[in-house]
Amino acid sequence: MKASRSSTRAMLVALAAMAPRHLWLGGMALASLTVLMGMALLGLSGWFIAATALAGLVPATALVFDVFMPSAGIRLLALGRTGARYGERLVTHDATLAVLAALRERLFRSWAPAGAAWQLRLRPARWLQRLTSDVDALDSLYLRLAVPLVSACAAALLAAVVLGAMHAGLGLLLGLWLLLAGMAIAAVLALRARRPALRRVAALERLRTQAVDLVAGQTELLMAGRLPAQCARLAATERSVAQADRQLNRLEARASMAFGMASTLTLVGVLLAVGWLVEQGVLGAPGAALALLVALAAMEPFAALRRGAVEAGRTWLSVQRLAPQVVQAPAAIEIKVTEPPPGCAVRLQQAAAQHRGSPHRALAAVDLQIPAGTQVALIGASGAGKSTLLSLIAGELLAVHGQVLAQPCTWLTQRTELFQDSLRDNLRLAQPGASDVQLWQALEGAGLAADVRALAEGLDTRLGEGGLGLSGGQARRLALARLLLHPAACWLLDEPTEGLDAATARDVLQRLRQQMHGHTVIVATHWRREAETADRLLWVEGGRLLADARRGTTDFDKLLGRLREDAAVVAAPATAKGF
Template sequence: MKRTRPSLGAMLAALAAMAPRRLWLGGMALACLTVLMGMALLGLSGWFIAATGLAGLVPATALVFDVFMPSAGIRLLALGRTAARYGERLVTHDATLAVLAALRERLFRSWAPAGAASQLRLRPARWLQRLTGDVDALDSLYLRLAVPLVSACGAALLAAVVLGAMHWQLGLLLGLWLLLVGTAIAVVLARRARRPALRRAAALERLRSQAVDLVAGQTDLLMAGRLPAQCARLAATEACVAQADRQLNRLEAHATAAYGVVSTLTLVGVLLAVGWLAEQGVIGAPGAALALLVALAAMEPFAALRRGAVEAGRTWLSIQRLAPQVVQAPVADTAVHLPPPGVAAVLEQVSARHQGSPRWALEAVSLQIPAGTQVAVVGASGAGKSTLLSVIAGELPATQGHVAAQPGTWLTQRTELFQDSLRDNLLLACPGASDERLWQALEDAGLASDVRAMPQGLESRLGEGGLGLSGGQARRLALARLLLHPAPCWLLDEPSEGLDAATARDVLACLQRQMKGHTVIVATHLRREAESADRLLWVEGGRLLGDARRGTADFDKLLARLRDDAATPAAHAMAKGF
């Protein structure tokens, strides 16, 4: 079924629902109140200074002039403006941070269905950009567009009311002038800044991807003689970002100048108007000062829109990118069902292909694995062993056929560790595990003595990707995490790959000691990983070509032909034997 792109209204409604309405409305109300109190403070101060100056010219007037009420009002407005400003910053940022946190959680959940891990691995820089840069860009929607717009409208309304009390036509004209010209500058700025903002966003994403490639592959690039070329590409992309920044800064400077010109024209127009009203005797000098200062302050909230207008293009792009994950509900993953009691996994005529590939990764595979057995899936590299584990785990949905499997935990070829403490890396498998259970898992994995030798023990910090541990230690830590997981089925994808012989034997011995009571399915081309299995499944070209059980001649034949290097010619010879 074709997936339709969510509308802007649906996206805004979804974002608005992520924070309590009182935060949204309260933040806007406090921001508007801050602006209004600032304008009132400035206008009342100007009126009070002019009025007291005129009153002091005549002794009789000076004696009866009330200085206490205006001065009390000025103090009240000054204190109120400070409190409103503090409350506005607190509430608006609280609302924004709450939405961004909820948005990141929803994005994580939308990337959880089958196939998500492989997609993240294919384009890590792109998805990292979605989770960081695109999410952060959405704070402009509320903080730099919605809140300043409400405040600017409130300022235009107050200015219109104050001058309308002196002359209704002047008040109406001023309000319309502020609304039309103030918003027109922001709209023109947003339209002109859209293209460089989009170029900057695309260049930043490209810069991040190229930087990741440079850091991760610098050894290969150096050996291939491509390191200078990659550095040149990175510098060219950075130049594109800098050029877009210069264009955006230039546009923002032009907008600042435009708002300054409009503010000056507004002040001149009001000055001429109140001068005419004073000449006609409609208002006095204090009233004229009040009108001038209110008009002077009325354009300032509109000028605050320029930052949001400059970033509007980037914000709109982020909305388009994130809307499918935010608005549309995640599709329930029903590819894998629970098998009958006593069975770990059942596949019936299952075929599957990887996204974007025209050929079958698995084709017409049928098998049944009883619970509590140990099965080794063997074959040459690229034969479909890992794909079979992906289908059983539910990571790769079956295109055809039926799959039913027990909940499982998957130890992939890559040891996925995070820049965090040892404890938190272990708690990913069992969040409620006690320290005693963590130490027992480390003991079972043969890593407890190494962790005890570390100064901070379980609190020892790992670098990115598990930096700080050797390859064998990282594999043992992943094994300890596997032992902590309560899943009854273990899926092991070449668990000792890349380890030296002694470490590999030790890791496999640890696994063998803990396998009791679990269903274990190992994908391997190494004899040392398959020799303890109860059953061998031979896979070649995505097809199941052999199924041998321990104690049979076929089992011994397959096992005898497996070597540590698992040469491809031998693999083909085994396939022909069936």
């Protein structure tokens, strides 16, 4: 509990530091000024109308009654209230949007260290929820809780001062009543809305996950006969969201009624009090109108807390969820990359790796040294640890034991990661400052230049989500162009031709080999066509390096012979025991 409270406090401090202090304070000051000028406008208008009516009853009084100063004050307050409202909206939203932008950047940075990509792959819907719904929920902290709370307190203070000038006891009682009634209603609403708000958040997260599963896996679900069941689950979750929404709407409606009753009680109490003061001769009719209208407007700012109180449970849950990433982000992103001695591309010394949440090590005590400019093929059965070894070299996975020294690498993974953006910007992910000439050279090297020139907008052609608009072969060539564009001298290739037809695969490999000169290349593969030009073959099995065969040796030919060009099946592990 103490750890949770300390992380929450640290989170709030971090959020407060993400926007300049003058924006936070300026927004609250402008919001309070808007409320105060609105109350003053209403009270002055009531006083002026009552005073003008009474002055008109007596001609002598009407002649000397000053209508210019009150009317000028009314106009000033009306214009000032409009300007303050505009400024308040501008400043508070500027502060909020600045914080949300900085928060998203902090979250991206907290997910950048080694191992974070694995977590994103395991639970993408959860992390998407953090980045969208949880971040958006934090705007309630300032816009719907802090700003209305300060404005409400300012309104209570003004009402207490105005009525206190007429009668000290009345002003004190009114101020205390406004604070106690307004805060009590908001607090009770927040407590009662917490449980349905949390249920709604959980149901929305389930709804998003189930919808993604339904859309992405509808073919598999249909083949397994589970599509109707998945649709029924989705509908049931949607009903849960609707039920939580109804509960929250009922609570908000009851809170509106409570604030209305409190406002009515306030008005009745002030009416009786000022009636007594008028009867005692302490107060005139214009002053009574002023007091009544100020009291009438004083409860309205407290009613603005209603929305924030309803969302308070969701907001605090988001604070607790995001606190670990936000508070620990600065320390987490400081990754030190240690390079090997000159002439060496990769050096592993008793390096062991373990995936988070797994009780077993994915790699156990690997010793490996790869000179710069060498071409190495990692071979072995699926799940043997080839991709894990590449992750270790790339720095995406930290060693739990031993030492890993590696040159900066660029990694062509099995999946082609393309984004909903232009071709030019997808390429520039590898080298942000690349010119169009360099982009075209990379496309020529990947064999995609002719296809891009055939497009109406060329490099400005926009891709859909995940590279929609390109075929599988074109997407792979675009990823290859990014590889060629990257300045790193060490290439990591994870089954670079997987999923391509034979002709496209041969062309991609040929272009890779033309560009390999001067680069260290480490390729994880099942295919003989990808391994046959390597200088070394490394046999990986069960997370261990069982064989290291050099070109020109018998062991190299034996290992290469076990890779089948068509079926891409590695020979049974037991046959490799002799190496």
